[in-house]
Amino acid sequence: MSALLKDRAAPRHAVVIGGSIAGLMAGLLLRARGWQVTIRERSGHELSGRGAGIVTHQQLWQALAHLESGALREAGVEVLERLALDSSGHEIGRIAYRQTMTSWDRLFDLLRQSWGQSRGESWGEGDYRLRSELHGLTQDAAGVTAHFVDGSAVTADLLVAADGFRSSVRQICAPAQLPVYAGYVGWRGMIDEADFPASYHERLFGVFGFGLPKGEQFIGYPVAGDGQDMREGHRRYNYVWYRPADEATALADLLTDAEGVTHAMSIPPPLIRPAHIAAMRADADRTLAPQFAAIVHATKAPFLQPIYDLEALNMAFGRVALVGDAAFVARPHVGAGVTKAAEDAWALVQALGETADIPQALRAYEDCRLPLGRKIVRRARHLGAYMQAHLTTDEEREAALRHHAPEAVMTETASMDF
Ligand SMILES: Cc1cc2nc3c(=O)[nH]c(=O)nc-3n(C[C@H](O)[C@H](O)[C@H](O)COP(=O)(O)OP(=O)(O)OC[C@H]3O[C@@H](n4cnc5c(N)ncnc54)[C@H](O)[C@@H]3O)c2cc1C
Incomplete structure (x- = not known):
């Protein structure tokens, strides 16, 4: 044949x-x-998915349409705007940007x-x-x-x-x-809408939020709640806070558990040492907009993701x-x-x-x-050069400079238009 x-x-x-x-x-x-x-x-x-939020693109829906499944509708929470805050909590940028936010689960x-x-x-x-x-x-x-x-x-x-x-x-x-380590980690977390700091809810919950402390980046957005609940008041808020961590020193320490075992590439969330979580929360108060710091404090079980x-x-x-x-x-x-x-x-x-x-x-x-x-x-x-612990090429240095500007970060992050 x-x-x-x-x-x-x-x-x-x-x-x-x-x-x-x-x-x-x-x-x-x-x-x-x-x-x-x-x-x-x-x-x-x-x-x-342990609380992983996922931004979606038109290309994802096009690819999923081939599955011919009605179950793939109503996949997430729609946001209409992106907003950036400086470290004192003042708005430094806002753009219209429609996007559906879903979650791994x-x-x-x-x-x-x-x-x-x-x-x-x-x-x-x-x-x-x-x-x-x-x-x-x-x-x-x-x-x-x-x-x-x-x-x-x-x-x-x-x-x-x-x-x-x-x-x-x-x-x-x-x-x-x-995989090659990128030079920084993401602290991640998800909180119930009910636990979102009440005084910031109206302005912040429904948008894609950005914080840009020097050499770091915070992003956050709403996703469906427990049991895929998309009713107001029952959703969740997902965030990632990217921070540089030198591979040989800071990263190795972050990946070392209370028994002294250093895990390769990532650490199971329950094994992250409480001292690291406490230090991260204290840094949030010093580094992030008060709104974002409050969200970090409201997170019961933050977890860590080295970026590769x-x-x-x-x-x-x-x-x-x-x-x-x-x-x-x-x-x-x-x-x-x-x-x-x-x-x-x-x-x-x-x-x-x-x-x-x-x-x-x-x-x-x-x-x-x-x-x-x-x-x-x-x-x-x-897009990530800005967070790297070490910049090695002129291209990386140029990209790092560009991605400190709120307008550029808000327009280019989580976009497939390139
Ligand atoms: C911080 C962060 C944020 C992200 N945000 C987004 C986002 O906003 N939007 C987006 O689209 N993507 C995002 N991603 C990426 C996204 O989660 C993955 O690209 C996507 O889920 C595809 O993963 P995968 O199925 O290829 O692999 P995985 O989800 O890693 O699955 C691999 C599977 O293989 C199994 N496995 C491994 N070895 C074996 C073996 N030997 N035998 C049998 N089974 C095995 C594992 O147990 C696992 O279940 C993000 C990732 C990170 C780290």
């Missing part, structure tokens, strides 16, 4: 490694095109519903399996086999690596392609395709991670079409997506 003809009696089989946003998007799109899909997720429990729930199972059912078994960690893979002309820590194996026509920025699959296929750049040199390895953060991680200033994951998934199914020549289709996918991934990472690096 010609390699270009699909044998309709035997659906093509894809195994997706990683059951987060990119994995579900790729799995859903492949399944909608007749693939038999198995998703394997390492986590032993249901995934949760909201998107994940919508995708999971589209997968066909709702919370409380036998999620984590069947074709979406929890507690299933990949540790090896082999491939030949006939197929690719994923090997899991529990001793099981899955053989498929295609393996989609949606296993995030520390991707095991990438470490197997391209061990030298690693990751640029894969390849996205296709025979029958293996990298999607989402496994291939490219851009600093969060473009707010493109989810959009990029959705576009990767869509480009992948487009490239695969009806062909049985998977390696050739994946090379076409790579040709299409590599330049876009690189472009987003470069843009995010440009």
